[in-house]
Amino acid sequence: MVADPxxxxxxxxxxxxSFSQTHTVSDDFRVYPKSSxxxxxxxxxxxxxxxxxxxxxxxxxxxxxxxQLLAEYRGEAASLQLAKESxxxxxxxxxxxxxxxxxxxxxxxxxxxxxxxxxxxxxxTGQTDVYPDQKAALRAIxxxxxxxxxxxxxxEAPAGPHAAAAEPSVAGGRDVSQxxxxxxxxxxxxxxxxxGGARADSTRSSSLAAKDGTVGFTKAPSRTPAAANGxxxxxxxxxxxxxxxxxGADWIxxxxxxxxxxxxxxxxxxxxxxxxxxxxxxxxxxFESDFEKYNGVRPGRHDRHGFTAxxxxxxxxxxxxxxxxxx
Numbered sequence: 473m474v475a476d477p478x479x480x481x482x483x484x485x486x487x488x489x490s491f492s493q494t495h496t497v498s499d500d501f502r503v504y505p506k507s508s509x510x511x512x513x514x515x516x517x518x519x520x521x522x523x524x525x526x527x528x529x530x531x532x533x534x535x536x537x538x539x540q541l542l543a544e545y546r547g548e549a550a551s552l553q554l555a556k557e558s559x560x561x562x563x564x565x566x567x568x569x570x571x572x573x574x575x576x577x578x579x580x581x582x583x584x585x586x587x588x589x590x591x592x593x594x595x596x597t598g599q600t601d602v603y604p605d606q607k608a609a610l611r612a613i614x615x616x617x618x619x620x621x622x623x624x625x626x627x628e629a630p631a632g633p634h635a636a637a638a639e640p641s642v643a644g645g646r647d648v649s650q651x652x653x654x655x656x657x658x659x660x661x662x663x664x665x666x667x668g669g670a671r672a673d674s675t676r677s678s679s680l681a682a683k684d685g686t687v688g689f690t691k692a693p694s695r696t697p698a699a700a701n702g703x704x705x706x707x708x709x710x711x712x713x714x715x716x717x718x719x720g721a722d723w724i725x726x727x728x729x730x731x732x733x734x735x736x737x738x739x740x741x742x743x744x745x746x747x748x749x750x751x752x753x754x755x756x757x758x759f760e761s762d763f764e765k766y767n768g769v770r771p772g773r774h775d776r777h778g779f780t781a782x783x784x785x786x787x788x789x790x791x792x793x794x795x796x797x798x799x
Contacts (some may be wrong), residue, residue, distance in 0.1 A: 534596050537589045541613050545582070549612040552619055567620050579620045586610075586617060622769065723762050724778065730755055732785050737792040749789040752782050 485503055488495040495503045504512050542549075548566040555563035570578060589610070590602045607614060730751045737745065759779055763771040776783060 531595070532592065534589065534593045537585075537592050538610055541585055541589060541610060544585075545613055545616055549616045552616055553612065565619075567616070567623055570623075572624075575620060575623050579617070579624050582613075582617045582620060586613065625768075723766055724759075727755065727758050727762065729782075732781055737788050740792070742793070742796065745789050745793050749786065749793065752786040752789070755779070756782055756786060 485495070489497065489503060494506060496506050496509055498504055498509065498512060498516075500516070551565040552567065555565045567575065567578070593602045593606060594600065732752075733740075733748050735744075740748075756779060759776075760771055763775065
């Protein structure tokens with residue numbers, strides 16, 4: 473009597489796997505010859521990887537998250553823009569009509585959403601920070617966050633054309649470095665073509681100062697006579713104290729300035745670059761912290777004119793150090 477085909481197959485499989493051991497069972501419970509099981513496993517892994525890449529879940533792109541932010545806060549941002557255009561400090565806005573608890577929750581939600589977008593940009597571009605020109609497409613969102621934060625702190629947002637000149641900082645620990653980068657850039661960034669667009673070489677050099685890895689500050693060296701060019705830059709920067717400082721001229725005079733270097737940063741040693749950078753950073757940090765202490769808000773771009781030379785020199789030093797670290 474001839475056995476049926478199924479019985480023959482089962483008998484052959486059992487013999488090959490258990491007795492002769494010429495075959496083995498794979499993870500998907502299929503029997504393959506031992507000589508080809510490695511190549512079969514490799515092909516299966518490649519197939520699973522391609523299926524995951526094609527049909528698996530993907531992280532949202534910076535453009536998608538940015539468009540969501542703009543759409544979600546369109547009404548609040550529009551009311552803030554109307555208030556600025558009216559010039560009336562008492563012009564009602566969506567944020568001004570919120571209760572204190574609503575404002576705090578609104579600020580918390582905005583901060584989380586902005587952090588998510590910035591993290592997506594960093595992941596997509598491989599950068600360590602999000603630069604001002606990349607934030608330009610979300611300028612309305614950052615301005616709205618700044619106005620909300622100032623309301624939570626009980627500080628009235630400044631009115632006038634310079635009200636939004638300073639880019640708000642969401643991560644408090646990076647305020648000083650971000651403001652230094654904004655001043656080193658020299659002018660408000662032009663709108664980017666896309667929310668997470670690549671940074672142009674001409675603007676990257678000035679914005680690399682946006683993130684500083686130095687922790688703490690060293691004491692600035694005592695003032696020494698500087699070369700004519702460096703002294704001129706320092707003197708000219710000190711002559712134009714911030715107009716919004718009001719009666720704070722005394723505290724500005726108490727800030728110990730350091731002579732600005734005139735040597736080309738490309739021929740300076742790395743140690744010289746680090747020493748001068750730390751000295752300038754201490755001066756700029758002292759200025760920004762004292763400004764906030766006496767005025768209740770962080771300095772904007774127009775408030776930093778008295779320290780323009782220091783900001784630009786700091787940017788040059790940072791850019792050179794960053795360039796060398798990338799080699």
